[in-house]
Amino acid sequence: MDTAAIPHPPHRLPLLGDVVGLSPRRPVQSSLRLVRDLGPISVRRVLGTDIVTVGGADLAAEVDDDRRFAKHVGLGLRPLRLVVGDALFTAEDGEPNWRLAHDILRPAFTREAMRGYHATMLDVARELLASWDAAARAGAEVDVAADMTRLTMETIGRTGFGHRFGSFEHDRPHPFVTAMTRVLRFAQLSVSPTLVSVRRLLAGSARRNRADMDLMNRLVDDVIDARRRGETPDRDDLLGLMLRTAHPGTGRTLDPVNIRRQVITFMVAGHETTSGALSFALYHLTRHPEALARAQAEVDALWGQGDDPVPAFTDIPRLRYVRAVLDEALRLWPTAPGYFRAAREDTVLGGRYRLERGDWVVVMLPLLHRDPAVWPDPERFDPDRFAPGAARRRPAHAYRPFGTGQRACIGRQFALHEAVMALGLVLHRYHPVPDPGYDLRITETLTLKPEGFRLTLTRRVPAERSRDRVDAAEEAAR
């Protein structure tokens, strides 16, 4: 792609390129700082590779078009590709296993399927509440991102594969989570273009990386074998579908190595992003007491004064403001911060930038979600941007936290059902009190999460619930 006409950051260095200000530990945030003032499209050159970033809604609408562009397994996804190959998330568009797995697994993500997961999601959310109750009694802080990761890991393990990690039974993360985090970090550093010296340093941990991979594969194989041998109940969950279903058109089935890779993919894709979304949502609510009060009024109105509501499946879509809080949290800090798109044929973007077939760009979501042409006062946290009907007044491609087209997130409904219920229950039960000295820091692995964000929780009492409800109703009437 000829990038000469595309704006790039100042201070381009010979050979190295646009690396001044780039941080290997926080590539997304440091890239954002470099390109945010350059307009809807920009380019960074890093060691000879041109990284073209799209951050404007009009250009995003073009690259989101599945007829002109396809998913590209680019820089950010290569680490995961090293680990899980052509599984659903990391398959290139044309790879046969993508269509096969997509069609086999689709029934596991319908609204009806969510109904089947609801009770398990609720059980796990209750385990989070029990653990936070204990912290509240002891006056101890909770580490929000760590506990949300327990919640989402446990949820995908139980609903997807019938496996209990026992995440809330131990103080330390499950060994699978520790191994997975290290494997992804290792893969990330080993594909990073700037880090030859770090790669050398990493060679020392190659053995540990192999041990981590073995641990993950063993656990997954044990879960699969137990199901095959009938030692665990047969169910229509993700694993059941993969083991039993043939493709309706071709009759092909997924081979055992691919099933293992899909399980690991779902473990990774199915928990980090949702956990980050919940953590950011709580962070924003603690900074915006008026939004917190409205969200609490909404759950109180639905679930009443009692301490232990039992949410029905149909309650969850009724929590519209809680959902708007999550939507807005994902606008400001989309936990999967971007996606890569490659031209299917030679094409011209925005009427002036020529791309040859195979040339790729990255849609950087924190930029797209702040496009000033679409989002007034873009840095302000305002869940009302997602009030009923508001989305219809915006261009469709201005908000894409779950990706786009046929490669958009298959787990979107799953994530939202799980997250709205968990956040609703937390808000119904506690006053979340942040450390007043906390400034948002964001940690980057494959995804974004608030770092070091802790809360002290106090239990709400029934009388407060009705008072909140009246206050919010009064406020709404004013």
Ligand code: HEM
């Ligand atoms: C808030 C939570 C989530 C966010 C923000 C999110 C975001 C995304 C995004 C942006 C993509 C597209 C990536 C690309 O084009 O390269 C994607 C794909 C995917 N997501 Fe999610 N995701 C979330 C939750 C989940 C959950 C809970 C699951 C599984 C239960 C899941 C499974 C997947 C899979 C398998 C794909 C690949 C789909 C395909 O290419 O066919 N995600 N997700």
